[in-house]
Structure formats: C-alpha cells, structure tokens
Amino acid sequence: MKKYTKLVPFLKIVEECINNKDGYELASLLSVKKIHSPALMGQIAKSNIIKLCKENLPKYWDVTVCSQLKALYAYQNSNVIEACEEQKACVHAFDKLFQDLDRWVLPLVYVIHSDLYYLSVLADQELVKQNKKAGNLEEFARILNKAFSYCLNDRRVPVTNSRKWGTYYIANLLFKTYFKLKSTNLCKNIQTAINANNMLKLEEFPISQQVTFHYYSGLILFLDEQYREAEKHLLKAFKYTRGKSEKNIMIILHLLIPIRLLSGVMPSNRLLNEYSPIKETYGNLIKSIRSGNVKKFESSLKKKEKEFINRNTYLTIEKCKILCMRRLFKKVYNIEGKPTRMYVSSFKHALKFVDMDIEDDEVECLIAVMIEKGYIRGYISHEKRIVVLSASNAFPDINTISLA
Amino acid sequence: MADPKDKNTSTDAETTPAEDEKTVEKKVNVLEDDDEFEDFPADEWEDVKIEHQWQDTWEDDNNEDDFYNQLMNETEKITGVQPMKL
Structure with a gap:
C-alpha cells in the first residue's frame, strides 16, 4: 500500500476518493489502525492540520478527516481517552454528511463506527482505572443507533444505492455493544425495528454479516431459553464460519453443543476430534450421557462447572442430566x-x-x-x-x- | 503557522524503518484481545460441505461398555432377568 509522507497529497487522495465515491479506499485510509509513515505522523501532530483539511476538503469532510487523523495519532501514541474524544468528533461531523450520501459510503461508516466502538471500550477501561466516570460506550450506543436509523429508514428507490445495505452491519455492531454493556434486553428493539421495516432479505447481504447476525440472534434466543429457534440460527452461523475464524467457531460451538445435547443430538467423534478444546470440555460429559452413567455425568459437570457458568450454559447442560438418566x-x-x-x-x-x-x-x-x-x-x-x-x-x- | 505550500515542500519525510512499523502494528492490534465474536476477514466465502458432524441416533446401539456390563450384573442380581410376573 502506498505510504504518504506529506499531509496535503494524502488529503488530495482522500478528496479524490470522495469525488469518485470510492468507499472502500476511503475506509482503508481513515482507519485508526492505518499505519502512516513517521513523516506523515509528524505532520498530524502539528496543530494546523485543521487548516490544511479545510483548505483541501469539502465542508464537514474537513472536520471528519481532521478528527480521524487526530484520533489515530492519539491512539497510536497510547492516549485512548483523547483518541476516543477525537473519533467521536469525527463521527459527529460525518453525521452531517451521512443523510445526503448513499450506499457507496458504507465501508467508511463501518470503519469509523467500529473504531469508535473499540476506542470507547478502551477509553472506558482507562477511565475506570483512573477512578473516573466511564460512559463512552453508552454514548457510543446512542450514536450508533442514529446511524442504524439512517440506514434502516433510507427509502430511496431503486434500492440498489440505498443506505439500507448498511443495516445489518450496524445492527451487529449494536448487538455487540449491548452485550458489552450488559443491556441485552435492548437487542430486541433492533430486531423489532428490522422486522417492522420493509427490509431486504438477510440472504442478500455479505455472508460475514449474515453469520454474525445469526450468531447474535441465536445467542439472544438462547438466553430467552427458546432453544429450538436458537439452534436454527446457530447452525446457520456454524455452517459458514468453518475455516474462517477458529475463535468464532469455538464461541458458536460452546452454545450449540449444549442446546443440541438437550434435544438429543450429539456432536460426532469427527467433530470432537477436529476441535480438541471442544473435546476437552465436552468429551467426558458426552461419553457419560451415551452410556447412562449418571455418576460420571455429575463428576464431569462438576469439573467444568466454572467454565459453563462463565459461558452461561451451566443450567442448560445441567438439564441434560435427565437425558443421562433416561x-x-x-x-x-x-x-x-x-x-x-x-x-x-x-x-x-x-x-x-x-x-x-x-x-x-x-x-x-x-x-x-x-x-x-x-x-x-x-x-x-x-x-x-x-x-x-x-x-x-x-x-x-x-x-x-x-x-x- | 507555515503556509501549506511550505508543508508540501518540507523535507522531514524519511523512509520508514522496518522495526518501527512492527512496534506500531503490535500496538495497533491490542484491540483484538477480547473474548467476543470477532469481525470476519472480508474475503470470499464458499459453501463448505461438512458431513457427519452431528449424531442423533446414538441411542440405537446398546453401547456395551464396562458400565453396561456392570449394570447388567447389577440388574440380574435383583431380577434374574426374568420377565416380570403379575
């Protein structure tokens, strides 16, 4: 990837992306993880970057980009609280542009909001360490809700260029935020809003977004003890995650296995052998259910008690005792x-x-x-x-x- | 402050030392260390055919392990495996 050593040429490229409606390139230029050359970083550190941005970029884009660069600088210099504030300013400025833009800009929308999510989490952790009030993530949830409405309620026809295409990505990020805030009850509002809207079919969206949406839908239903429905969503998520993210596969299996066990479906030996941590956790439990050895079931459950409690699945697995007894x-x-x-x-x-x-x-x-x-x-x-x-x-x- | 034109021509730009990049990269990726569902890499997805991952007929076999044999002995002790008389 091309590295810029000076700010003005960099801003010119940003402007070119805006004019060409190249959302992907714009997103890659304006991520807090973007590694700029030390020379460019040196220029970002100087106080007159807003002046350069104003001279080179259209209204509101100037503040969006300037704040983003300041956020990046602060973040890469380990000042997460300041980074979070700057990124917030970036998103606020962008907000004024968003309602007049359409689908092309969505990659940028994703990156600046997902960066703000992470910076909010990090800033809040830092604030807690300093014994200060940490409300960045809560504020972020409100900001993100606004972006969600901008996407969901875009009624332009034809739908090809609609911001509606951003709905599921933002919904997934909202779910993640609500889970982090432990306000999982709010997830239902998002689902209701999507269902009430004349929404495009989930299958038409990128698979990565579908999988994440299925995962959260399954998790929400699981917590609501609607196991059959949860199972359907998690199976879909699992099907596509294979070979994509070992971490996500584990997260899905740790929900899916207890749910499926309860309905009498066992993971096969092939599955257990493929994922050794899964075998380590469930191997003995499964063996004991298979043979009806209630004693061994109890001792295997006891051994993994803490892990299951942490994963919210203890009660579900405990219910399998009746299966073992049966x-x-x-x-x-x-x-x-x-x-x-x-x-x-x-x-x-x-x-x-x-x-x-x-x-x-x-x-x-x-x-x-x-x-x-x-x-x-x-x-x-x-x-x-x-x-x-x-x-x-x-x-x-x-x-x-x-x-x- | 300096005129933007001066900025354009200023020569504090040097080539980037490689080690420096590694440190920055490491620092930049602290965000990922979390036990949450992670974002997927944005690449092509194909439908992977997966078979025999789940088993719903595991009760069909009698699963004659040690436990089964012991249980059989125990059960015989009290019933003599006689059909129940009523």
Whole structure:
C-alpha cells in the first residue's frame, strides 16, 4: 500500500476518493489502525492540520478527516481517552454528511463506527482505572443507533444505492455493544425495528454479516431459553464460519453443543476430534450421557462447572442430566428384555448403582417427570409400585421430543 | 503557522524503518484481545460441505461398555432377568 509522507497529497487522495465515491479506499485510509509513515505522523501532530483539511476538503469532510487523523495519532501514541474524544468528533461531523450520501459510503461508516466502538471500550477501561466516570460506550450506543436509523429508514428507490445495505452491519455492531454493556434486553428493539421495516432479505447481504447476525440472534434466543429457534440460527452461523475464524467457531460451538445435547443430538467423534478444546470440555460429559452413567455425568459437570457458568450454559447442560438418566433407564429396560411392566425397584436399583440412593417415592417422581416430558411412554401404578410401559416405542428418540 | 505550500515542500519525510512499523502494528492490534465474536476477514466465502458432524441416533446401539456390563450384573442380581410376573 502506498505510504504518504506529506499531509496535503494524502488529503488530495482522500478528496479524490470522495469525488469518485470510492468507499472502500476511503475506509482503508481513515482507519485508526492505518499505519502512516513517521513523516506523515509528524505532520498530524502539528496543530494546523485543521487548516490544511479545510483548505483541501469539502465542508464537514474537513472536520471528519481532521478528527480521524487526530484520533489515530492519539491512539497510536497510547492516549485512548483523547483518541476516543477525537473519533467521536469525527463521527459527529460525518453525521452531517451521512443523510445526503448513499450506499457507496458504507465501508467508511463501518470503519469509523467500529473504531469508535473499540476506542470507547478502551477509553472506558482507562477511565475506570483512573477512578473516573466511564460512559463512552453508552454514548457510543446512542450514536450508533442514529446511524442504524439512517440506514434502516433510507427509502430511496431503486434500492440498489440505498443506505439500507448498511443495516445489518450496524445492527451487529449494536448487538455487540449491548452485550458489552450488559443491556441485552435492548437487542430486541433492533430486531423489532428490522422486522417492522420493509427490509431486504438477510440472504442478500455479505455472508460475514449474515453469520454474525445469526450468531447474535441465536445467542439472544438462547438466553430467552427458546432453544429450538436458537439452534436454527446457530447452525446457520456454524455452517459458514468453518475455516474462517477458529475463535468464532469455538464461541458458536460452546452454545450449540449444549442446546443440541438437550434435544438429543450429539456432536460426532469427527467433530470432537477436529476441535480438541471442544473435546476437552465436552468429551467426558458426552461419553457419560451415551452410556447412562449418571455418576460420571455429575463428576464431569462438576469439573467444568466454572467454565459453563462463565459461558452461561451451566443450567442448560445441567438439564441434560435427565437425558443421562433416561439413557440409564432405557438400558435397564433393554436388559430386562423390553417388558411392558417394570418394578420401580429396578430403576431404584440402577440409580443406586450410580450413587443416587433415593427412596421409592423419589424414584417414582423422577419417572413421572420423564413421562410428563415424553421421555418415557406409560404410567405409574403407585399401589403396586410398577411402571406400565407402552407396548411400542416406550423410550422414544429424544430428538423427537419437544423441549419444554 | 507555515503556509501549506511550505508543508508540501518540507523535507522531514524519511523512509520508514522496518522495526518501527512492527512496534506500531503490535500496538495497533491490542484491540483484538477480547473474548467476543470477532469481525470476519472480508474475503470470499464458499459453501463448505461438512458431513457427519452431528449424531442423533446414538441411542440405537446398546453401547456395551464396562458400565453396561456392570449394570447388567447389577440388574440380574435383583431380577434374574426374568420377565416380570403379575
């Protein structure tokens, strides 16, 4: 990439990009991570850059670019608080331009907002260290919401040049921001706004944006315990992430595996062998569910308790205990030759074998829960202490049972 | 301040030393160290065919491991594997 040693030629190129509507090149020139030559950095450090910008760039573009360069300089000199303020000024100035611009400028919109996200996070961390009030990220959420509306509500026809094409990128960045702020409830507003709008189909957007959108949609549904719907989104995200980002694959799998386990779908050995950290985390749990070894399930869960709590999946995985127990009961049923009547004591004995020493009534209660959930087909005769099982399919496939 | 024309002709521009760039690059990338979903590289995406990643029929096999054999012994102790008499 060409390096500029002087500011004016650099600004001329910026102007050329604006005139040619080259959003991609403009975005690459105006990223805080752009590495400029030391000579150019020296010039940015001088106080008269606003004058040069004003002389070389159209109105509002001058402040946009000038503030961006100051943000870059501050950031690359480890002054994140100042960098954040300058980047904010850049986005504010750009805001005045944005409503009159169309699709071509979106790459720039993405880069200046995503830079402001990171600078806000870093500045807030720094402010907390200094015992000062840290509200940059919250402010950023408001700024970004404005950009979101500019995109979503652009009604120009034909839609080819519409800012609507920026909607999903900005929505994804909003999700990220809300999760960082722990205000995940606000994500729903974004989804509602998109659904209410006569929006373009998600499939028409770049795959990277689709995948991220599916990931967040899945995560939001997961937290809402809507597992089936969450699963659909996460599977789509997973399908395209392969070979793209190991980090994102891990994040998706750590959600997808617990959800799928609960509905009776196991990751295959092939999948486990492909991702060794996943095997390390779930290998023993999966083995124990497969064999119905409730004791081993408990100890494997205990070992990974902290990790699952951090990942918000502990409760989901804990729910798989009933699956493991169902597996145990089914094995006893098979060993006894698939009868239509079984003593409660058979199950009690099996549970004792895996260190669950409980009373008859408690065993009946467990079986009742499984019958209620559809894991076992039959009924309990409390007086005779027997379970009467359906003649056909007494232990139906778990993946055919709806998740309550 | 200097006239912009002077800026154009000023000669404080030198070639960039390579080590310097490395340090700047390192500094610039601190943003990435986070456990969040990261931005994807903007390159071509193709549909990757993936098979046998998931298994939903794992209950079909009896999974006759040590645990199964022990469980069978235990169950036989109390039932003698006799069909239940009623």
